[in-house]
Amino acid sequence: MADQQLNVQVDRQVAEWIGLFESGDMTPEQFEEFLLWRDATPRHKTRFETVHALWCETRDYPLPKPRQVPGEAHSAAAGGRKLATRIAGALKTLFEPPCVIATSVVMTVLVLAVFIWGPLKAHQPEFLAGIAGQRTVTYVANRAETLKIVLDDGSRLHVKALSKVVVAYSGHERRVVMKRGEALFEVARDIRRPFRVFADKGVVEAVGTQFSVDIDDGRGLNVKLIKGVIKVSSLDQNNPFDRVLTRPGHNLMLRDSRDENNQPVWLVEETYFEDPALSVAWMDGRLIFRGITLEKAIDEINRYSHHTLVLADSSLAGIPIHASIDAGDWREALRAIEASVGIETKEISADLTYLYSRQSR
Amino acid sequence: MKWDLNSNKMQKFTRHELEEFRRDLMLYAQARVGDKALAEDLVQEAFVRYFSRSGSEPVGSPKGYLIRTVYNLSIDHFRSKQIRLAAVASETDKPPDGETSPEQLISESQLQAKFDQAYTALPERQQQIFYMRRMEGHSTAQIASRFNLSRRMVQKYMAQIVLHFQRYLMDDSR
Numbered sequence A: 001m002a003d004q005q006l007n008v009q010v011d012r013q014v015a016e017w018i019g020l021f022e023s024g025d026m027t028p029e030q031f032e033e034f035l036l037w038r039d040a041t042p043r044h045k046t047r048f049e050t051v052h053a054l055w056c057e058t059r060d061y062p063l064p065k066p067r068q069v070p071g072e073a074h075s076a077a078a079g080g081r082k083l084a085t086r087i088a089g090a091l092k093t094l095f096e097p098p099c100v101i102a103t104s105v106v107m108t109v110l111v112l113a114v115f116i117w118g119p120l121k122a123h124q125p126e127f128l129a130g131i132a133g134q135r136t137v138t139y140v141a142n143r144a145e146t147l148k149i150v151l152d153d154g155s156r157l158h159v160k161a162l163s164k165v166v167v168a169y170s171g172h173e174r175r176v177v178m179k180r181g182e183a184l185f186e187v188a189r190d191i192r193r194p195f196r197v198f199a200d201k202g203v204v205e206a207v208g209t210q211f212s213v214d215i216d217d218g219r220g221l222n223v224k225l226i227k228g229v230i231k232v233s234s235l236d237q238n239n240p241f242d243r244v245l246t247r248p249g250h251n252l253m254l255r256d257s258r259d260e261n262n263q264p265v266w267l268v269e270e271t272y273f274e275d276p277a278l279s280v281a282w283m284d285g286r287l288i289f290r291g292i293t294l295e296k297a298i299d300e301i302n303r304y305s306h307h308t309l310v311l312a313d314s315s316l317a318g319i320p321i322h323a324s325i326d327a328g329d330w331r332e333a334l335r336a337i338e339a340s341v342g343i344e345t346k347e348i349s350a351d352l353t354y355l356y357s358r359q360s361r
Numbered sequence B: 001m002k003w004d005l006n007s008n009k010m011q012k013f014t015r016h017e018l019e020e021f022r023r024d025l026m027l028y029a030q031a032r033v034g035d036k037a038l039a040e041d042l043v044q045e046a047f048v049r050y051f052s053r054s055g056s057e058p059v060g061s062p063k064g065y066l067i068r069t070v071y072n073l074s075i076d077h078f079r080s081k082q083i084r085l086a087a088v089a090s091e092t093d094k095p096p097d098g099e100t101s102p103e104q105l106i107s108e109s110q111l112q113a114k115f116d117q118a119y120t121a122l123p124e125r126q127q128q129i130f131y132m133r134r135m136e137g138h139s140t141a142q143i144a145s146r147f148n149l150s151r152r153m154v155q156k157y158m159a160q161i162v163l164h165f166q167r168y169l170m171d172d173s174r
Helices: A002-023 A028-038 A042-057 A072-079 A081-088 A276-284 A294-303 A330-340 B015-020 B022-033 B036-051 B062-080 B108-121 B124-134 B140-147 B151-170
Strands: A106-112 A126-129 A135-141 A147-150 A156-159 A163-169 A174-180 A182-188 A195-199 A202-206 A210-216 A220-227 A230-234 A242-245 A250-258 A264-272 A286-293 A308-311 A320-326 A343-349 A352-357
Touching: A002 A028, A002 A042, A002 B022, A002 B124, A002 B151, A028 A042, A028 B022, A028 B062, A042 B151, A135 A147, A135 A156, A156 A163, A163 A182, A202 A220, A220 A230, A230 A250, A242 A250, A276 A286, A286 A294, A294 A308, A294 A320, A294 A330, A308 A330, A320 A330, A330 A343, A330 A352, B022 B036, B022 B062, B036 B062, B108 B151, B124 B140, B124 B151, B140 B151
Parallel strands: A106 A210, A174 A195, A308 A352
Antiparallel strands: A106 A182, A126 A135, A135 A163, A147 A156, A156 A182, A163 A174, A195 A202, A202 A230, A210 A220, A220 A250, A230 A242, A250 A264, A286 A320, A343 A352
């Protein structure tokens, strides 16, 4: 009985110490006091290390947001009610960097938004009154160009050709909204301001991890985990979805659909990549195709070149392509395609080439 | 080996022994700044400062010196708000050899299920405090201000929260 009481007492002390560690406020004197307490008896040391290890193990677990946090209504109002309301129900937080343990300062986010061909408004950043009442900056990359921008917090933004990104930082949040195309973020770590990427009907949030998020072809989300742990959430309150990804290379594709009762549902497809980092090779001026269709490959090639390749034969569209080429070098791309697919080409003009199937000619 | 905080006995310890203190120092640095990579930098810097002062006055308590150096460096970090880019290393630290890992105590999925159960069972205010701290990174002062509490009270709540989770996570009957 006495031993049990002692255990209860030690557990209380352990909880107090871990609570103090958790607060981030521990002074040197308190830490020295802790060490004295911990080393006073083997029971203290063993119990603390067991509970602490377990506690840290839960660091990456997501938490649903409580219904109401004091002061939140004010923040939402100040921040712009309209968008906040739209996203409020679905916004989920990702993983915080571990108090203790986990770690990182750089996070990479790749967002491939709905791909829309057509003229873009501006090349230079434009300032808009905007998201949630914050000052926002819009970055637009035209065809055959990539923007590289260092943001206020030291994060680096790479905007892919034919892409548009809106950045809105505030004191409590670093928000990015993908409007079009693809972008990659090397995100500086800031424990007090989560980094959130809103794209299409989803949001991905993380601190201290590395992942990519694609919104592919306008049909839903395409999330690739490169490293760490992330949580993917739907912004559609009528079609909720939450999923935690933990395995590097995990590719989660969500497609907007309806069930037999005509209710919105997500169709989930999952695959695994051996090397998910290949998906961001465009940052280094390379395009690496590992079995994507010729149609999609040509979309990517055209993105980086002022010369346009056109599939004149629809039977070629679904052919898988394996190639590694320099972005912007459309002639090299054509040679790579010709090496694996039976095609003929015809250069219609200085900036236009058609691709035909050999059999159809 | 025990460190005597109130004596000069550590003066006799070797550099290797002092390095053994690194683990405790990491515990403190991570508690201060939350980020492992940054914590490692602070600890490294603290050791560099300690060993580079060979020609200076002897340090009464190397351990105390190192702890305070880490503390000061963490303060400097937050003051300057300097954010640095560093390599990603998101894997959870593994416990040192010879210790029982959490994985051995309970499977990951069971652990998360218990964690979720514990979170759901938290009283409303404690749930809000825990969420603000863990998911939003609010400081004790910020939470205290939000809830109109003293900092000490917030710390008490945190201890209660940890104890609550501890009971759920360590209880095999759940």
